[in-house]
Amino acid sequence: MVTRQLGSTGYEVGAIGLGCMGMSWAYQESSRDDDRSVEVIRAAVDLGVTFLDTADIYGDGHNERLLGRALTGRRSRVVLATKVGLVVDDLASKTMHRDGSPAYLAAAVEASLQRLGTDVIDLCYLHRVDPAVPLAESWGALAELVRAGKVRHLGLSEVSVAEAAEAHAVHPVAAVQSELSLWTRIALGETDAVPESEPVGGAGHARPGDVVGWCAANGAAFVPFAPLGRGFLTGVLHSATFEASDLRARAPRFQRDALAVNLRIVDVIRTVADRRDATPAQVAIAWVLAQGDHVVPIPGTKNLRYLRENVAAAEVELGAQDLAALAAAPAAVGSRY
Template sequence: MELRALGSQGPTVSTQGLGLMGMSVFYGATDDTESLATIDRALELGVNLLDTAESYGPFINEQLLGKALAGRRREDIVVADKTGVEITDEGQIVDLNGRPDYIRRALDRSLRHLNTDYVDLYYMHRIDPKVPVEESIGAIAELVAEGKVRHIGVSEATAQTIRRAHAVHPLAAVQTEYSLFERGIEHNGVSETLQELGIGLVAYSPLGRGFLSGAITSPDDFAADDWRRSDPRFQGENFDRNLDVVREVRRIASEKHVTPSQLALAWVQHQGAVAIPGTKRRSYLEENIAATEVTLTAADIAAIEQVAPHGAVNGDRYSPEGMATLNG
């Protein structure tokens, strides 16, 4: 597995990381035994960036990662965690909360769940509009000084917010949805800002929440408790139109003798981002990691651009309530 520096200020991470969210929540039934085996296999194959958040469960995903970390050399693993969504100790999600007192309390709780004494990369999961971002980042900067956090990031922030945060303490990374299905950062100033400031890009949902795998052919493919049943891009006419895009991606992948997932991940990596595809099964993990060996030619990029340009996908990426938390 090739390693790269995450921006000019961040840690050295594997070209592809692993998103752990789906191992605990949102995507149907879970199996901790298989999930832990998947994390073990990822580490064996050279993945060192493992991504979680206090809100995944809540807490359950952090606790799962804590089990995976047990007995391992902590310095070999880059643990990314997130805060900014207030959660009671009983696991009740309240609202966005970027206040310094909450951030400090949340990190101490996360460290207990993770069974570690520091987090390598700590993100503001969402930006609280009620709290100046300078105050939130200033609080995490204090935690850096105390050794509880190594690097700081923000997630789903505007270019202006990124600049304001970076002025308080250098950001190592910005995490945002980025894929052939979601290319908004190329057109809202975020990509240019990251390049200018030397901040790394971490792409979550690089497979369009599984759509780009080519394995989803109907909304009925989802379990009853899979949240994608309420995702606008998987609804009605949007689903049908987006499936047309996937068919074209599958065609290009077939011509290149790779899977659609591998083509989609190779494209994200070609853009300079560190992709963190989520999976809870070893077979999909191995397929995804093989994308790090895929080289895209100029002709490949042109063909992909033709079938999946910005704006090709129909529907918002979250419900109206979820969309309201973006671009903080």
Template sequence: MHTRQLGKNGPQVSAIGLGCMGMSDFYTTGTDTTEAIATLHRALEMGITLLDTADMYGPHTNEELIGKAIVGKRDQVFLASKFGIVRDPQNPGGRGINGRPEYIRASIDGTLKRLGIDTLDLYYQHRIDPEVAIEETVGAMAELVTAGKVRYLGLSEASAQTLERAHKVHPISALQSEYSLWSRDQEHNGCLATCQRLGVAFVPYSPLGRGFLTGALKSPDDFAADDYRRFNPRFQGENFARNLLLVKQVQALAAEKGVTAGQLALAWVLAQGDYLIPIPGTKQRTYLEENIAALDVVLSSAELQALEAIFPEDAAAGLRYPQEVMEMLNQ
């Protein structure tokens, strides 16, 4: 397994991680727990060490699933989880954001219990709370490090300016944000450059465009009734059709190279710098193994340019989230 360093002073972790959200939430109901655990075990067998979850996935059930899967395997895993997005059990679609110190202290205790561990390797603030100064939030997170409950700190979907301020309070090891061929705003909003300058790992989630860049999705009708993507602008109507034309061009390049479209898209992310550690999500062993094989795909400068010509910034039709969710990003 190829490895990359998690930030300037962090450990070596697998060069790609495993995003675990879809094993429990958002993409369909009736998840196959047996296959999900088998996928987690296969990931560890193949050398993936970085597993990514959050307390809001489920909510809570994804952490419980991972806790069950890693019994007796704790020393093989670098565990990352997140706090800060609050879900209302009475209104599953509702969202709140909380970055208050008292909430953080309660959240970590719940996460540790569900994962069945004493110390979490990496703790992210899932979304920035505009009502709480980042210095106050990160100060409370730093207290968890001092208490031995957390080893490293991270932020998710934070702006470059917020990352700068947070890093002055306590070293931030990772910034997690969406980044892929069709979501390239991080190149121009200062986040990638700031990560490089500060020595912060950049962790792209959805590096395969929530499955779209694999070419496996042919129609919005492919989604289950409760699939989150039905409500994502990029997967709706004319936007879906326009984006599909772009993906077909990626598929053609992949066919010429003898790899899958997903492997080509993931290899492009990996090629953007060794401080990037993407976390493609899957709940099936077959796709896991396909993703890991992307580590051996080497792209020439001509191939990189061809991919970027297909997907320049803003090429994708539609916002990457509904408007009300977009307002929570880059805070």
């Protein structure tokens, strides 16, 4: 696979990473299969996917343990990223709260190291800013863990430009992870529908500013999660029926009326895909890649076929006509959460 520099970390990684969350929770949990997920993770590494993403809350530790198992004998071949700062209150309902206190963050990193079976985390994100704790205090505590050799680089997740700049003044921000796709463009400085009250794990920023641009200007990588719109932009979802534990069952964009209107976005993607002899998923990922050389998307899958399809998106080149058509795609109806 073609490679990209992961910000100022010095790491050169595959241009497309792997988001592992869905292997443990959030999507079609009834189909969870740890053995199959281990096979997908190992196949990804063999295909040149060397940037793997997880978090301590994914399955309340399950996802980190899964990665630790899959990377036995392969740890040196990958850049391993995890996130701390959210605490699961109830696994079944996925209720959680934020905790950015220094004591909690230090304990969370120690627990992640144990579950991942590694001596050091390559990239550790503050999963969400805790409004009850000054950001400089949380960030400073994570910087202490870098100095202690437990973490190599630090990142932020779902922050505004102002928050990224505040943290960067304390310790370098190596990466910012936020949602970015053809139906969620707020990280580019565009507006997006935001509900009056988001869940604790939500972003909380209606207008975070041009975070992608801030990263480019400050030597940080931008890591888009959900580049396939939680599966919607692949063009294979035509129904609003999801099992109760699937987060899309409650997401406004996936409700029946909104989903029917949002299929107009997929129609635009499919037109470009037909012109490029590619799949809609590959075009959706290629558009994210086209937002800057510092952008490293992390599409998730627990299916070998879709893994190979996603990896091949790195070879899809979009022309000016394609990018113009995609830029003109209608905005999504419904908020993210």
